[in-house]
Amino acid sequence: MTELVLDHVSVRFTVPGATVSAVNDVSLRVRPGECVALVGESGCGKSVLAHALLGFLPGNAQTSGTATLTGDGPPLDLLSTSDRVLATTVRGRRIGLIPQSPAAHLTPVRTARAQLEEAVRVHHPADNAPREHAYRVAARAGLSPADLDRYPHELSGGMAQRVANALALVGDPWLLIADEPTTGLDPHLVDGLIEEFRRMVDDDRAVLLITHDLAAAQRVADRIAVMYAGRVVEVGPAGRVLDTPRHHYSRGLVDALPDRAFTPVPGQPPLLTDLPPGCSFAPRCGHAAAVCAVTPALTDDTHAVACHVPC
Numbered sequence: 001m002t003e004l005v006l007d008h009v010s011v012r013f014t015v016p017g018a019t020v021s022a023v024n025d026v027s028l029r030v031r032p033g034e035c036v037a038l039v040g041e042s043g044c045g046k047s048v049l050a051h052a053l054l055g056f057l058p059g060n061a062q063t064s065g066t067a068t069l070t071g072d073g074p075p076l077d078l079l080s081t082s083d084r085v086l087a088t089t090v091r092g093r094r095i096g097l098i099p100q101s102p103a104a105h106l107t108p109v110r111t112a113r114a115q116l117e118e119a120v121r122v123h124h125p126a127d128n129a130p131r132e133h134a135y136r137v138a139a140r141a142g143l144s145p146a147d148l149d150r151y152p153h154e155l156s157g158g159m160a161q162r163v164a165n166a167l168a169l170v171g172d173p174w175l176l177i178a179d180e181p182t183t184g185l186d187p188h189l190v191d192g193l194i195e196e197f198r199r200m201v202d203d204d205r206a207v208l209l210i211t212h213d214l215a216a217a218q219r220v221a222d223r224i225a226v227m228y229a230g231r232v233v234e235v236g237p238a239g240r241v242l243d244t245p246r247h248h249y250s251r252g253l254v255d256a257l258p259d260r261a262f263t264p265v266p267g268q269p270p271l272l273t274d275l276p277p278g279c280s281f282a283p284r285c286g287h288a289a290a291v292c293a294v295t296p297a298l299t300d301d302t303h304a305v306a307c308h309v310p311c
């Protein structure tokens with residue numbers, strides 16, 4: 001069975017005079033037929049984790065732990081696999097990425113059409129009508145033929161997002177990692193993308209939806225993982241995380257939803273170069289106790305939490 005299993009994944013960046021702990025000891029499983037949402041405030045490490053899984057980290061990054069992709073041959077640890085193998089067997093094929101800043105990831109000198117057609121040729125070499133195939137995928141992502149003749153610098157943010165969404169879907173990946181994929185999209189395109197995710201999940205594939213927007217996660221996720229300062233602090237079935245959150249940070253995110261109390265979580269996340277010992281949320285938490293000076297482990301039940309004094 002195809003599965004992605006993250007086991008104690010950490011990512012650190014060495015910067016002049018400091019180490020940035022962007023991802024800290026993340027263990028998470030993504031199974032066929034599910035959409036997992038990874039939610040958390042800006043800067044908590046969501047995109048860094050996505051980049052780590054696809055071998056897109058810069059040279060100043062070090063990883064530890066494993067991210068094992070099973071199915072289709074021997075298990076592959078994505079964190080230690082060579083760039084060549086990732087490029088030829090994983091990226092776009094088994095795992096597709098909708099990057100967070102799509103415009104920056106498009107080739108500047110080629111039209112959207114040329115990039116999509118090339119992706120069709122790479123991923124579907126037997127398809128003798130790549131133009132039509134590219135157009136079908138583009139239309140599903142909300143692009144018109146005229147949009148396809150534009151170069152990346154001629155695309156609005158929302159159009160670049162649509163091109164990136166189409167490009168990530170061309171290879172019919174087993175897992176789609178979608179990093180804030182609805183940025184700049186009109187509501188009907190958001191609905192279309194969510195339908196696309198549901199189709200993948202119904203087809204026993206998987207989606208890892210990265211978002212800072214819990215309301216977006218609520219619409220589509222089967223499970224929600226809440227990340228704080230690089231750590232997964234709670235993970236469980238979407239309904240349970242939203243209705244009965246166990247971590248005080250998740251409780252805060254739920255209360256910040258417009259249809260709830262609409263009050264933001266007070267305070268600021270810590271600097272990742274200067275993580276306080278113990279629970280990183282303790283300084284912002286109204287329930288912190290002496291025991292929170294020790295980093296709480298994530299429990300291993302279906303609705304897991306990393307907190308000494310859960311809600």
Ligand SMILES: Nc1ncnc2c1ncn2[C@@H]1O[C@H](COP(=O)(O)OP(=O)(O)OP(=O)(O)O)[C@@H](O)[C@H]1O
Binds near residue numbers: 020044047048058100
């Ligand atoms: N190349 C790098 N060198 C040093 N620090 C980095 C590097 N890339 C990312 N970081 C740091 O890693 C942390 C996590 O960043 P990341 O982009 O994963 O956040 P995020 O959760 O995706 O936030 P957002 O919702 O704003 O996209 C941030 O503090 C960021 O500054």
Ligand code: NI
Binds near residue numbers: 047048179
């Ligand atoms: Ni991000």
